[in-house]
Amino acid sequence: MAASNHYALILGVSSGFGKAAALALAKDGINIIGVHLDRAAGMQQVDELRAQLTQIGVRQLFFNVNAADPERRADIMQGIEAEFQAHPGSTIRLMLHSLAFGTLKPFIAERTNDAISQKNLEMTMDVMANSIIYYTQDVVRHGLMAPGGRIIGLTSAGSSRALPVYGAVSAAKAALESYCRQLAMELAPYGITANTIRAGVTYTPALAKIPSAEAIMNNAMMRNPAHRLTTPEDVANVLRLLIKDEAGWINAEVLGVDGGENSVDMTLWSAPE
């Protein structure tokens, strides 16, 4: 498919939701600007993704940097501006915030080092929440997103629940939802919407890092009316809908994309014989 003038800026492009979004949107002709943080061991998957994008036929611009570093963010904006100068009429149609980089330490522990520190908490909030504001500010200030643009953050059911070791990430998710609501209000004059997608439990490298990942997945599958986990592709498919003009009135929402997992609990009632 020939590339359009539409781009998706995907923060966290190299795995999980970000990667699935890149592939699905590219198949719809959307060019991909990807930001990720991978060491040498993770670069094979990035190279494979980039080769797939080349084969699909879209333009791509990748940055392997810490997205929360303001200097690297400035480099990214410069890179996008140069790309758009080379391809006049280009615009970022979607900015997806899909960064997973949070501490899993509890707030309270006997030994100081086992408990969350100020640095741990600030890093989690900065990468997983605050950065959506800074990127949105830059994208809008530099005129890189036209009316019809979409800002999307990825949240989870843990945004409104206390779960073991999820304290900092839970706070970041609550902040992300709040930030997107605020952005929705402030971006309305620009014709840009902002929403969060509350994905169901999904097997990705970020989930695998949580100590009780297996129990979380088993529990989700039992509760979910479809008795399966959410997949990154389930979420990517919804992004394909949200970037359409017809979805322009969906704004300031937390959209559940979980097959009903958050609203239904199949474990609480057994069907009559």
Ligand SMILES: NC(=O)c1ccc[n+]([C@@H]2O[C@H](COP(=O)([O-])OP(=O)(O)OC[C@H]3O[C@@H](n4cnc5c(N)ncnc54)[C@H](O)[C@@H]3O)[C@@H](O)[C@H]2O)c1
């Ligand atoms: N997996 C789930 O069950 C689930 C459910 C709901 C919401 N989420 C949220 O979805 C988002 C994406 O998670 P995922 O499960 O796809 O994780 P993932 O580990 O598969 O992907 C995370 C991506 O973020 C990038 N990244 C991490 N820190 C970075 C940094 N400082 N700078 C630049 N790039 C960085 C990684 O390189 C990778 O591309 C997260 O915000 C996560 O909390 C996950």
